[in-house]
Amino acid sequence: xxxxxxxxxxxxxxxxxxxxxxxxxxxxxxxxxxxxxxxxxxxxxxxxxxxxxxxxxxxxxxxxxxxxxxxxxxxxxxxxxxxxxxxxxxxxxxxxxxxxxxxxxxxxxxxxxxxxxxxxxxxxxxxxxxxxxxxxxxxxxxxxxxxxxxxxxxxxxxxxxxxxxxxxxxxxxxxxxxxxxxxxxxxxxxxxxxxxxxxxxxxxxxxxxxxxxxxxxxxxxxxxxxxxxxxxxxxxxxxxxxxxxxxxxxxxxxxxxxxxxxxxxxxxxxxxxxxxxxxxxxxxxxxxxxxxxxxxxxxxxxxxxxxxxxxxxxxxxxxxxxxxxxxxxxxxxxxxxxxxxxxxxx
Amino acid sequence: xxxxxxxxxxxxxxxxxxxxxxxxxxxxxxxxxxxxxxxxxxxxxxxxxxxxxxxxxxxxxxxxxxxxxxxxxxxxxxxxxxxxxxxxxxxxxxxxxxxxxxxxxxxxxxxxxxxxxxxxxxxxxxxxxxxxxxxxxxxxxxxxxxxxxxxxxxxxxxxxxxxxxxxxxxxxxxxxxxxxxxxxxxxxxxxxxxxxxxxxxxxxxxxxxxxxxxxxxxxxxxxxxxxxxxxxxxxxxxxxxxxxxxxxxxxxxxxxxxxxxxxxxxxxxxxxxxxxxxxxxxxxxxxxxxxxxxxxxxxxxxxx
Numbered sequence: 001x002x003x004x005x006x007x008x009x010x011x012x013x014x015x016x017x018x019x020x021x022x023x024x025x026x027x028x029x030x031x032x033x034x035x036x037x038x039x040x041x042x043x044x045x046x047x048x049x050x051x052x053x054x055x056x057x058x059x060x061x062x063x064x065x066x067x068x069x070x071x072x073x074x075x076x077x078x079x080x081x082x083x084x085x086x087x088x089x090x091x092x093x094x095x096x097x098x099x100x101x102x103x104x105x106x107x108x109x110x111x112x113x114x115x116x117x118x119x120x121x122x123x124x125x126x127x128x129x130x131x132x133x134x135x136x137x138x139x140x141x142x143x144x145x146x147x148x149x150x151x152x153x154x155x156x157x158x159x160x161x162x163x164x165x166x167x168x169x170x171x172x173x174x175x176x177x178x179x180x181x182x183x184x185x186x187x188x189x190x191x192x193x194x195x196x197x198x199x200x201x202x203x204x205x206x207x208x209x210x211x212x213x214x215x216x217x218x219x220x221x222x223x224x225x226x227x228x229x230x231x232x233x234x235x236x237x238x239x240x241x242x243x244x245x246x247x248x249x250x251x252x253x254x255x256x257x258x259x260x261x262x263x264x265x266x267x268x269x270x271x272x273x274x275x276x277x278x279x280x281x282x283x284x285x286x287x288x289x290x291x292x293x294x295x296x297x298x299x300x301x302x303x304x305x306x307x308x309x310x311x312x313x314x315x316x317x318x319x320x321x322x323x324x325x326x327x328x329x330x331x332x333x334x335x336x337x338x339x340x341x342x343x344x345x346x
Numbered sequence: 347x348x349x350x351x352x353x354x355x356x357x358x359x360x361x362x363x364x365x366x367x368x369x370x371x372x373x374x375x376x377x378x379x380x381x382x383x384x385x386x387x388x389x390x391x392x393x394x395x396x397x398x399x400x401x402x403x404x405x406x407x408x409x410x411x412x413x414x415x416x417x418x419x420x421x422x423x424x425x426x427x428x429x430x431x432x433x434x435x436x437x438x439x440x441x442x443x444x445x446x447x448x449x450x451x452x453x454x455x456x457x458x459x460x461x462x463x464x465x466x467x468x469x470x471x472x473x474x475x476x477x478x479x480x481x482x483x484x485x486x487x488x489x490x491x492x493x494x495x496x497x498x499x500x501x502x503x504x505x506x507x508x509x510x511x512x513x514x515x516x517x518x519x520x521x522x523x524x525x526x527x528x529x530x531x532x533x534x535x536x537x538x539x540x541x542x543x544x545x546x547x548x549x550x551x552x553x554x555x556x557x558x559x560x561x562x563x564x565x566x567x568x569x570x571x572x573x574x575x576x577x578x579x580x581x582x583x584x585x586x587x588x589x590x591x592x593x594x595x596x597x598x599x600x601x602x603x604x605x606x607x608x609x610x611x612x613x614x615x616x617x618x619x620x621x622x623x624x625x626x627x628x629x630x631x632x633x634x635x636x637x638x639x640x641x642x643x644x645x646x647x648x649x650x
Contacts, residue, residue: 037473044464044527045479047456051494051520052486058497143386146379150387155636157394162643163628164398165581167598168621172401175614180413182400214394215643222644264488271490274583278602294492298588301496308496316493323488 056316059309063087067304087310091115111300114288115311119318122292124201125276126269129208134262136209137216142250144217145224158214166211170278173207177279197289200280204290208275212268216261223257224250263326270319273298293318398625405619412614426619435607438592439620442600446580448511449596453518453579454572461526462568468527469534480531487524491584494520499588509591517585522575529574529642533567570638573631580628597624 066083089095094113096106106112144154161169176183177193184190193203227250235245251258273294280290291299293315300308407414408421409429431440467473468480498517499508507513541563545555583598590599601620606613632639 033471034473037467037471037476040463040467040471041473041479043460044483044523047460047519047523048482048486051516051523052489055494055497055501058501059493062497062500139386140390143383143390146383147387152636154387154390155640156633157391159632159636159639160398160629161394163577163632164621164625165583165598165628167581167583167602168401168624171601171604171617171621172397174612175404175618176397176400178413178612178614182415185415210393210397218640219644267488271492273492274598277587278583294490294584297492297495298584301499301588305496305500312490312493312496316490319488319490323485 059313062306063310063313065306067306083306087307088314090307091311091314111296111303114291114296117288118291118293118296121201121290122270122272125205125208125272125292126266128205129212129269130262130265132205132209133213133216133265134258136213137220137261138258140213140217141220141224144221158217161211161213162215164211166274167278169207169211170275173203173210174279177203194280200290204276204279207279208269208272211275212265216265219261220254220258223254227253259326259330263323263330266326267319267323270322271315401618401625402622404615405622407615409613409615426615427623429613429616430620430623435605437600437604438595439597439600439604439623441593442595442597443623445511445590445594446596446598449514449518449586450576450579452511452515453522454575456515456519457522457526457575458530458568458572461523461530461571464527465530465534468531470539480528483524483527487521487528489520491517491521491582495585495588498585502589508589509594511594513589514586514594514596517589518579518582521582522579525578526571526575529571530567533571533642534564537563537567566638567642570635570642573635573639574642577628577631 064083064085064087066081066086086095090106090112092115094106094115095103096110096112097103140158144151144158147154164172174194175181178184179190179192181193183193191199193199231249231253232245235249240248271294272292276290276292277295277298293311297308297312297315300311403417403419404412405426406419406422406424408423408425411421414420430437433440464479464483468476494517498513502508502513537560539560541559542555545559546552550558580596581598582596583602586596587599587602590596595603597620601617601624604613604617604620606616
């Protein structure tokens with residue numbers, strides 16, 4: 001998929017399209033092209049069906065089965081059986097079976113009682129990081145777009161945080177945020193960054209902003225670079241100030257690229273695992289201040305696969321819902337973007 | 347903007363902007379905005395490089411001076427790298443490096459081998475269900491890895507695959523393959539396919555046209571895509587942390603679980619040394635291929 005075609009100027013599209021059309025007119029389509037296309041696509045579809053399709057279907061089946069364990073009501077070991085929606089209500093309504101066999105609210109300290117907390121943490125991380133990354137990334141992209149000297153240096157430096165594996169990033173910031181570390185030294189503070197509830201949340205946000213802002217900046221830059229200079233010149237002649245040129249020219253023209261970048265980032269943070277898991281040991285504060293939905297799934301896997309499958313299905317459906325809302329209401333039509341590119345290429 | 351093919355380079359818009367602004371700058375050499383622009387560049391470079399620089403400085407610092415806050419290298423030593431590769435404390439960093447290379451190369455080969463055909467079909471051929479396939483592949487790219495974890499963990503436990511390489515390579519396909527397909531689709535859409543047609547008009551066989559014209563043009567795009575897939579697999583942590591054993595764990599897991607000789611005391615300098623070693627191949631690749639990687643990334647639009 002691509003961000004580029006969306007922000008292609010008419011100029012660029014016109015430059016390419018006629019050449020393409022000449023090179024490969026529609027009338028040249030072979031009747032065998034359909035069969036060839038489907039044959040070429042087949043290996044990818046088969047592989048994806050094995051590595052994604054099978055686990056998803058399996059997870060949904062598992063989520064309706066009981067985890068093997070001691071039945072609190074009878075004290076007997078049960079090996080499974082149909083669970084109905086009990087795995088889902090266990091998470092969504094935080095219902096657990098009490099020793100007397102009654103359904104009650106999950107006691108604090110159990111994983112079942114953490115669902116809405118981790119939902120809050122996940123959404124909090126998503127909003128904070130995406131807002132910070134887009135604002136900072138926009139500024140970085142504008143600076144990079146104006147830069148004439150040191151372009152290569154800039155491009156190389158913004159790729160460094162992106163290239164460093166998240167696991168290493170997490171350990172690096174764990175060291176920076178150590179009690180005697182450089183962060184407290186520079187700030188002149190004595191914060192327990194990976195211990196306090198809010199401090200550890202902000203530690204995760206800061207580390208994520210460092211790692212991902214440059215990437216956002218590159219995506220926005222790609223959108224900025226196809227805005228022709230004469231549009232700005234025209235705005236300037238018409239008496240638009242710097243702020244007006246930004247809000248009236250830059251923002252509307254870069255909007256499609258921006259929305260796709262935001263969509264990808266949102267979907268990416270909603271599944272965040274590596275950073276909080278390593279930087280704060282999945283805990284922070286009282287033990288689950290930075291527990292995101294993904295971390296909760298991994299914790300649950302050690303206690304029961306089927307319940308974990310229900311939780312991961314909830315996570316997957318939630319992310320799917322967010323993507324749907326984005327596409328529906330913000331017009332982030334990724335496939336259409338691709339479609340437009342395909343049409344341009346034909 | 348970094349261009350993907352020689353053809354787009356000709357039409358590149360920024361060149362116009364460059365000329366335009368050079369004229370305005372010559373007219374007014376001491377503009378406040380250019381000072382601000384330089385300041386911005388310096389701030390961005392510091393923002394991006396300072397934490398990475400701190401990792402390298404600490405990697406070369408003696409253990410006793412772990413929390414020395416002098417901004418330049420002091421008490422330089424190579425001991426931390428020895429500690430990082432030392433296996434006596436139960437860390438197998440060297441083996442983990444080899445594992446990451448094995449997993450990364452296998453994943454990349456499989457993803458590119460399947461993805462190149464799909465990308466060719468998606469960018470060059472018309473067939474029913476094409477946009478459905480595109481949508482499925484895009485959806486797959488955004489799929490949360492954690493949703494694969496419980497069924498795969500159960501399956502691999504049942505068939506005794508935990509601790510085998512295929513248990514790490516197969517799940518990695520789930521993100522490497524979609525990444526490969528749409529990055530390559532974007533590259534192929536930019537290729538000057540009319541050259542293939544004209545070669546055929548000039549009497550080349552389809553085979554010759556493919557070998558002599560298309561392959562050399564597609565090679566850089568293929569190579570960039572392979573690098574992106576390799577980096578994505580090299581950086582994977584979530585699936586590997588659950589599906590690997592001590593024997594097959596990749597570097598990301600090894601670094602996250604790195605233990606020191608004293609309990610409750612994090613061996614910071616050794617971890618920073620290990621982190622530096624892990625980053626060296628990536629940073630070298632990025633520095634050599636920066637233009638192509640930026641092109642591939644912005645075409646792909648997804649974090650690798």
